[in-house]
Structure formats: structure tokens, C-alpha cells
Amino acid sequence: MEKIKLVQARLRRRKLDAVLIGQPDNRLYLSGFNAPDYTINESSGFLLIPRAGQPFLLTDSRYTLQARQEAAGFKIRTYKGGLLPLLNKLLPRLAVKRLAFESHYILYSQVLRLTKLCRKHHIELQGCENFIERLRVVKSQREIELIRQSVLLNEAVFQEILPTLRPHDTEIETAMRLENAMRAHGAERPSFETIVAAGPNGAKPHATPGQQQLGEGLPIIIDMGLILNNYCSDMTRSVILGTPKTRTVEIFRLVRKAQLTGIKALRAGVSGREVDKAARSVISQAGFGDNFGHSLGHGVGIAVHEEPRLSPGSRKKLAADMVVTVEPGIYIEGWGGVRLENMALVTDSGCEIFNQDRTFLDI
Amino acid sequence: MEKIKLVQARLRRRKLDAVLIGQPDNRLYLSGFNAPDYTINESSGFLLIPRAGQPFLLTDSRYTLQARQEAAGFKIRTYKGGLLPLLNKLLPRLAVKRLAFESHYILYSQVLRLTKLCRKHHIELQGCENFIERLRVVKSQREIELIRQSVLLNEAVFQEILPTLRPHDTEIETAMRLENAMRAHGAERPSFETIVAAGPNGAKPHATPGQQQLGEGLPIIIDMGLILNNYCSDMTRSVILGTPKTRTVEIFRLVRKAQLTGIKALRAGVSGREVDKAARSVISQAGFGDNFGHSLGHGVGIAVHEEPRLSPGSRKKLAADMVVTVEPGIYIEGWGGVRLENMALVTDSGCEIFNQDRTFLDI
Structure with a gap:
């Protein structure tokens, strides 16, 4: 309930009810309730956190039991026919006069x-x-430890499968073997659909990943991550x-x-664009600026893509x-691509790389 | 481009540009472009369909090549720094004065x-x-055939794995075996995370699914589906x-x-609530009304959950x-649940059940 107290303090500071x-x-982060949303318009539930007192978890009957088991400290309320009829009862009962909502999600x-209901x-x-x-x-020490475990397990999976790869294996077979090994080693699931892209x-x-064979002599991009104890890892090897x-x-x-230039530039106090620029200029100066279209990096935690961004903007x-x-990566149409991705903890003096795997240095 | 023409005719009727x-x-349905969105705020692209002429697919550099390969007939435009700067150029160039957007998604x-940009x-x-x-x-004959193939493959996977299940197997192992078999038989992926819920x-x-063993004598709910040629299946066996x-x-x-009562009530011309009611009343009359909290059914196609709904509303x-x-299903806290799910094609005279599998009648 530490996090709920922080939220409630923030509500009071901003005079929100x-x-x-x-x-x-965010729902998982605050409550521990771990149900998936199939899509944004099939929500498995909402938290309603008042400025004081016990927070609510509002869900439908498919998830009531799971919510009770996972969301310790929350009052569980089940809605029928959607969220709004329940809010219609609950908001006046809690004497809410100013309600915040997540405008970006x-x-x-x-x-x-919601506007109509609130007007009423x-x-x-x-x-x-x-x-x-x-x-x-900004991660807690406990979160950092969980992320580290997620990264290390992800690497262990990669290292187990790597020596078994053969040129005639297909991309999709390889992706399956990686994802199966993740689960066999105790991961909840992949943190995104594993990418295996050959030639x-x-x-x-x-x-x-499709029916393309891995082949010989050309780089194969393997971008993989898993979720362990709710925390994501994300790693790319070529x-x-x-x-x-x-x-x-x-x-x-x-x-x-x-990559090494980016890592060298990474530390508390610099902006995401400065780190992006450091790495990007290495690629641009070699004449491949147009072949590195995406940004240098992104935050990782409960979500595999979250703040902060290491991007030009x-x-x-x-x-x-x-x-x-x-x-960083270089992508050339008709030839293929190379991307190398590690995860780093930002520190005051620089950064600490979570990855132990050095496979990509073999070349 | 048949579908695009329908959209354009509709735009003209509604005096939209x-x-x-x-x-x-929707993007996949109209264009064939099959990139996933990790979340709604990490879109892999947008279609811009003008009332006449060639439609556009707007994406970022990660997906440009895939878009070119998959979205035949579309002009592909790559944005940097998000969709809006590109729209800022494109909308005036196309002389758009009235722009429709998907308010529900x-x-x-x-x-x-977007409002700010359009005002400008x-x-x-x-x-x-x-x-x-x-x-x-409403599905085309081609779509109906693709859905049928998806259902039949899903059943084949279930029938392959069912005889191998043992009481000491865990839920998660079982789910993995089902999902692996899906991919081994050529499915693109599961259409949702396979549910195996024991006791x-x-x-x-x-x-x-977790570390719970399947056990003996109590029902095990297996809810599974796959995507084959972009079309979903969804089936539950207990x-x-x-x-x-x-x-x-x-x-x-x-x-x-x-379930049989629902199937009997299902035909063109009746409402979703009537079908729901027919099945629900069987369960209610037996005193289990409160144990069937969800709706009777939903549409399936490119999305595993889509219109129409068979629900009280x-x-x-x-x-x-x-x-x-x-x-339909019955769920009893502390004991477990039973759910049986088939997929049906609505016809003028009733319905046709896609499923051939009769496993659930063995009891």
C-alpha cells in the first residue's frame, strides 16, 4: 500500500478527490491484479483510488475471484453491464467532486x-x-532485482538454444523453441512476440517470423524478451x-x-536525445544514417516499452x-539487418549493463 | 480493392472527404497489412482513405518494408516523429475538408x-x-471458409493433445503443449492466451494457467483458439x-x-439478447443463474471478440x-467450472455449427 499512499498524497496536493x-x-503496478486486457475496449478492470481510505478494484464477474486473490488491500466490486453504472453509484457515495482520469490511455x-455521467x-x-x-x-531496489532476474533468465534461454540452431531451421521454428524454453524455465510468457528475422x-x-530458413553467412536478428514475476526483459542478438x-x-x-558509444554517454542528468545522438552519430558518420530509422532505446519494467525514451525527440x-x-541497428533492404540490444540501469556515474551474455562479441 | 470501394462509397454518401x-x-481487414500493435499507444500504422483515388498506409520505418509487401494497392508513406506531422502535410494536399476518425478506438x-491540427x-x-x-x-464466403479451417485446425490440435493429458500434468504445461501443437500445425499463433483451469x-x-495439476474427477476448462490465415477460432471444452x-x-x-437451447434459438432475424435469454433461462431455472455471469457469446473473425454479441443487452x-x-458456463467458487463453447454460422433458417468435435459429449 506504499504506492497507494503516494498516489493519495498526490491527489490531495492537486485537490483531486x-x-x-x-x-x-498501471493497474498491475498499483494493485498486483494481473489480468490481461485483450484490447483497450475489453478492459478487465479499473482502479478507483480515493484521496483517502481503501482503494477500489472494479471488474466483471470473469475476474472477481482473481482480483480477490491478487489485489490485497483493495475493495473488489463487480460490475454488470460495464463500468459506468457502477461509477454512477460509487462516485456520489464517495462524495467525489473532482475526478482524475488517464487522458493518454x-x-x-x-x-x-464519462463526461455525461460526471455532469449529472x-x-x-x-x-x-x-x-x-x-x-x-524510477525503479525501486526490488524492481531492479526483478528486472535483473528477467534479463538473466532471458539470456540463459538464448544461450541454451543458440548452439542448437542449424541453417535449415526456419524462423518460426526457432522463435517457438525460444518461447518454449522461456516457459520451461519458469517465465510467465514472452514479453513480446519473439522476432527471428533471417537474411x-x-x-x-x-x-x-515465417518459413524463411536461417541460412548461412548472413546475420539473423533475434529479438526476444520474457516476463518473470511481472517484469520484462528485452534483448537483441544478431x-x-x-x-x-x-x-x-x-x-x-x-x-x-x-552501442558502446551510447552506453558511454548514458548517465543520470543527460537527456535521452543526447544518448541517442552519441550512438547515432557513429552510424551516420559511416554513411548509414538513413539505415537506422528507429530510436536508440526505451525504458523497460512492467511494460516492455515504457518511459524514458532514448530518441531524437x-x-x-x-x-x-x-x-x-x-x-542501435542498421537495416539494408535486400540484404538484411544487424541490431544489438542490451539493458542498462542508469546510475549517477554512468550505467550498469544487466546483460552478461557476450555472444555478439564472438565476431 | 473491393472493400476500399465500399468504404469510399460510404464516405461520399456521408459527405466525408x-x-x-x-x-x-480494421487496418488488416482493409489493407492486408498484418503488423501488430503492442498497445494502442504504439500503433504500427494508420490507413488514410480518401473518398476517391488510391488509399494511403502511414507507418514508421520499422514497418515500411512489410507494408509494401502486404498492402497491395496502397501508397505507403513513412512518418518520423509520429503520425501528426505527416497528416499536417497530407490532409491539405488531398484537400480534405471533412475527416472521419474512429471515435471508439x-x-x-x-x-x-488531431483537433488542434484540423482546426489549423x-x-x-x-x-x-x-x-x-x-x-x-457479415462474413464473405471466403471468410467463412477461412474461419471454418481455423476451427477445424483448432479441433485437430485439441484432439491430438487430449489423449496425452495426465492428472499430474500442470495447467501451464498443458497450455504450452496446446500452443506448440497449434504452431506445429501451421497456425500463425494462438488467438488468445490458452486457458487451462483445473479444479x-x-x-x-x-x-x-499456473502450476496447478490437472487432477482427477473434477472438470478442467480448456479454452483455446488459433489464428490461421488471419482468421480466429475459439473453442472451450471441459x-x-x-x-x-x-x-x-x-x-x-x-x-x-x-448450449443446445441457445443453438436452437440462433437464427437470422432474432436479437442477440433473445438467444442469450434462451440459454440462460435453462441455467437460471436449475438455480444456477448467479453462476453464469458472462454473456452467451460473441462474434469471431479477424478479431477473436467482435460484433455481434449474444448478451442480455x-x-x-x-x-x-x-x-x-x-x-454457456457454470462457475462455483471453491469447486470449479464447466464451460462449453462452439462456433456457429448464422443462417436464415437457423445456424450451422462449425465444430465437428464431440469430445464434450463423452460424459
């Missing part, structure tokens, strides 16, 4: 309905961006079966140099105990 | 930004619910290892009776060539 939380990662149509009860609605994300971005498919940074061609080695070294200063990926 | 599509299933914060260019914004969903709800866990309609207890058999028969009349699940 309650906040409604529907973003699934709520459907436009839902806000229209003379409740003022206040959109808040990042009310909870702000808490999540020319590697030119698509977010390729879907591996080559057989003897790499000279061009492959050159591009590989360039991407690795960009992110002006915010990084702080100690944030966790980010550092993942 | 273009529609912006971000809902991933767009974030509130995005609408705020004197563009009128019009929220539309179900602009594309309306097309998707008391079966009381949670959407339980997450199976028992060893000899079922008398109470189990009674509840089983009751759920099956409710759905007044809309069903039409021929809609595809729905029929899935």
Missing part, C-alpha cells in the same frame, strides 16, 4: 460517456497524463551461422561501436534507477 | 492533438463508431480425467442443455453469415 486507472500496467468514446453528478473531470507512469519510471527479412526491424561475409563483419562492428533528463535498452 | 483508420483489425489525448487547416472532424466494423460483421481454478472464467463425480455430471449436462437483430460463439 479520486483517480480512475484503466491502463493495464482512455478511448475518446469512453470520455464522452456535478463532478469535474480532469485529464491527467502519466499520473502513475511518473511513479513507474533479407532482417531489413524489417519488426519482422514477423547471429551468423557459418562464416560471415566481410560486409557483414563491418556492419556488425559499426553497430557494436554505436526526448529532451527529458534521465535519472538514477531508470532502466533502458540500448539498441 | 477521408477516414483515418487505426484499429488494427482512438485515445482521448490523440483526439485533442479548417478541417471538420467527425467521430464515427463502427465505420469499418459494420462491414466486418477450483475453473471457477475463474478467465483463469491464467474435460475430466478419471471418473467424474455425480455433481460434475449434473452440471455438465445442464451446461450442455443450455444486445438488441440488434442477427443476420445471415454472421459468425458467433455459443458458450
Whole structure:
């Protein structure tokens, strides 16, 4: 309930009576309730946190029992026919006059309905961006430990499967073997759909694994992550079966140099764009600027993609105990791609790389 | 481009100049572009369909190549720094004066930004619910065939794994074996996370598989589906290892009776609530009304949950060539649950059950 108290203090400071939380990662972070949302318009529940007293978890009958088991300290309320009829009763009972909602993670149509309901009860609605994300971005020591375990397990899976890869294996078979090994080792699930992109498919940074064989001599991008105790890992390796061609080695070294330059620039007090720029300039100066289209990195925690961003647009200063990926890549249509991704803990003096795996240095 | 023409005709009828599509299933339905959205605020792209001429697919560099390969007939445009700067150029160039957007699947914060941009260019914004969903709800003959193949493959997977289940197997192992078999047989992926809920866990309609063993004598709910050629299947079986207890058999028969009653009520021209009511009353009359908390069924197609709904609130009349699940269940805290789910094609004279599997009649 430590986190709930922080939220309630923040509500009081901003003269708000309650906040409604529907973003699934925020919901899990605050309550421990771990049900998935199939899509944003099939929510498995909402938190209603008043400025004082016990918080509520509002869900439907599919999840009532799970909510009771997982969300310690919450009052569980089950709605039939959607959230709004329940709020219609609950908000006046709690004497809510100013209600905050997550304006960055709520459907436009839902806000229209909520506005109508609040008008009826003379409740003022206040959109808040990042009310909870702000808490999540700096990790606690316990969270850092959980993320570390997630990274190490992810690496163990990769190292188990890597020696078994053969040129005639397909991308999808390889992805399956990795995901099966994740679960066999105790992961809850992959943190995203495993990417295995061989040869020319590697030119698509977010390729879907298919019937393409891994082949020899060309880089195979393997981007994988898992969820362990609710915390994500995210790692990319580019591996080559057989003897790499000279061009492959050159591009590989360039991407690795960009990564190391980014890591060197990473520390509390610098902005995300500065770190991105440090790594990007290595690739640009070698003439591959147009072949590195995505940003350098992103935060990782309960969500596999979260704040902060290491991108050309992110002006915010990084702080100690944030966790980010550092993942430059070069993608060439018709040839393929190379991406290298590690996860780092930002510290006051620099950063600490969680990854122990050095597979990508073999070249 | 048949579907695009339907959309354009609709735009002209409603005096709209273009529609912006971000809902991933709608995007796939219209364009063939199959990239996933990790979450609603990490879109992999948008369609911009003008009232005449070639439609656009707007995406970022991670997906440009995939878009070119998959979205035949679309002009692919890559944005940097998000959708809005690109729209800022594109909308005036296309002389858009009235722009429709998906009000039911767009974030509130995005609408705020879009409103600002449109005001600048004197563009009128019009929220539309179900602009594309309306097309998707009635299936073409080709779609019906694809759904049938998806259902049959899903059943084949279930029948392959069922005889191998042992009482000491855990829920999660079982779920993994089912999902692996799906992929081994050529499915793209599960259409949702496979549910295997043994004994008391079966009381949670959407339980997450864990370390619980399957056990003997009590029902095990297996709710599984896969995606094959972009189309979903969804099926639930409740199976028992060893000899079922008398109470189990009674509840089983009751759920099956409710399902058959629902199936009998299902036909073009009746409303979703009428079908729901027919099945629900069987369970209510036996005194288990409070133990069947969810609705009777939902549409299935590109999305595993889509229109129409068979629920107490759905007044809309069903039409021929809609595809729905029929899935009553009884859930008893501390004991477990039984759910039986088949998929049906609505016809003018009744319905056709896609499922061939009769496993649940073995009892």
C-alpha cells in the first residue's frame, strides 16, 4: 500500500478527490491484479483510488475471484453491464467532486460517456497524463532485482538454444523453441512476440517470423524478451551461422561501436536525445544514417516499452534507477539487418549493463 | 480493392472527404497489412482513405518494408516523429475538408492533438463508431471458409493433445503443449492466451494457467483458439480425467442443455439478447443463474471478440453469415467450472455449427 499512499498524497496536493486507472500496467503496478486486457475496449478492470481510505478494484464477474486473490488491500466490486453504472453509484457515495482520469490511455468514446455521467453528478473531470507512469519510471531496489532476474533468465534461454540452431531451421521454428524454453524455465510468457528475422527479412526491424530458413553467412536478428514475476526483459542478438561475409563483419562492428558509444554517454542528468545522438552519430558518420530509422532505446519494467525514451525527440533528463535498452541497428533492404540490444540501469556515474551474455562479441 | 470501394462509397454518401483508420483489425481487414500493435499507444500504422483515388498506409520505418509487401494497392508513406506531422502535410494536399476518425478506438489525448491540427487547416472532424466494423460483421464466403479451417485446425490440435493429458500434468504445461501443437500445425499463433483451469481454478472464467495439476474427477476448462490465415477460432471444452463425480455430471449436462437451447434459438432475424435469454433461462431455472455471469457469446473473425454479441443487452437483430460463439458456463467458487463453447454460422433458417468435435459429449 506504499504506492497507494503516494498516489493519495498526490491527489490531495492537486485537490483531486479520486483517480480512475484503466491502463493495464498501471493497474498491475498499483494493485498486483494481473489480468490481461485483450484490447483497450475489453478492459478487465479499473482502479478507483480515493484521496483517502481503501482503494477500489472494479471488474466483471470473469475476474472477481482473481482480483480477490491478487489485489490485497483493495475493495473488489463487480460490475454488470460495464463500468459506468457502477461509477454512477460509487462516485456520489464517495462524495467525489473532482475526478482524475488517464487522458493518454482512455478511448475518446469512453470520455464522452464519462463526461455525461460526471455532469449529472456535478463532478469535474480532469485529464491527467502519466499520473502513475511518473511513479513507474524510477525503479525501486526490488524492481531492479526483478528486472535483473528477467534479463538473466532471458539470456540463459538464448544461450541454451543458440548452439542448437542449424541453417535449415526456419524462423518460426526457432522463435517457438525460444518461447518454449522461456516457459520451461519458469517465465510467465514472452514479453513480446519473439522476432527471428533471417537474411533479407532482417531489413524489417519488426519482422514477423515465417518459413524463411536461417541460412548461412548472413546475420539473423533475434529479438526476444520474457516476463518473470511481472517484469520484462528485452534483448537483441544478431547471429551468423557459418562464416560471415566481410560486409557483414563491418556492419556488425559499426553497430557494436554505436552501442558502446551510447552506453558511454548514458548517465543520470543527460537527456535521452543526447544518448541517442552519441550512438547515432557513429552510424551516420559511416554513411548509414538513413539505415537506422528507429530510436536508440526505451525504458523497460512492467511494460516492455515504457518511459524514458532514448530518441531524437526526448529532451527529458534521465535519472538514477531508470532502466533502458540500448539498441542501435542498421537495416539494408535486400540484404538484411544487424541490431544489438542490451539493458542498462542508469546510475549517477554512468550505467550498469544487466546483460552478461557476450555472444555478439564472438565476431 | 473491393472493400476500399465500399468504404469510399460510404464516405461520399456521408459527405466525408477521408477516414483515418487505426484499429488494427480494421487496418488488416482493409489493407492486408498484418503488423501488430503492442498497445494502442504504439500503433504500427494508420490507413488514410480518401473518398476517391488510391488509399494511403502511414507507418514508421520499422514497418515500411512489410507494408509494401502486404498492402497491395496502397501508397505507403513513412512518418518520423509520429503520425501528426505527416497528416499536417497530407490532409491539405488531398484537400480534405471533412475527416472521419474512429471515435471508439482512438485515445482521448490523440483526439485533442488531431483537433488542434484540423482546426489549423479548417478541417471538420467527425467521430464515427463502427465505420469499418459494420462491414466486418457479415462474413464473405471466403471468410467463412477461412474461419471454418481455423476451427477445424483448432479441433485437430485439441484432439491430438487430449489423449496425452495426465492428472499430474500442470495447467501451464498443458497450455504450452496446446500452443506448440497449434504452431506445429501451421497456425500463425494462438488467438488468445490458452486457458487451462483445473479444479477450483475453473471457477475463474478467465483463469491464467499456473502450476496447478490437472487432477482427477473434477472438470478442467480448456479454452483455446488459433489464428490461421488471419482468421480466429475459439473453442472451450471441459474435460475430466478419471471418473467424474455425480455433481460434475449434473452440471455438465445442464451446461450442455443450455448450449443446445441457445443453438436452437440462433437464427437470422432474432436479437442477440433473445438467444442469450434462451440459454440462460435453462441455467437460471436449475438455480444456477448467479453462476453464469458472462454473456452467451460473441462474434469471431479477424478479431477473436467482435460484433455481434449474444448478451442480455444486445438488441440488434442477427443476420445471415454472421459468425458467433455459443458458450454457456457454470462457475462455483471453491469447486470449479464447466464451460462449453462452439462456433456457429448464422443462417436464415437457423445456424450451422462449425465444430465437428464431440469430445464434450463423452460424459
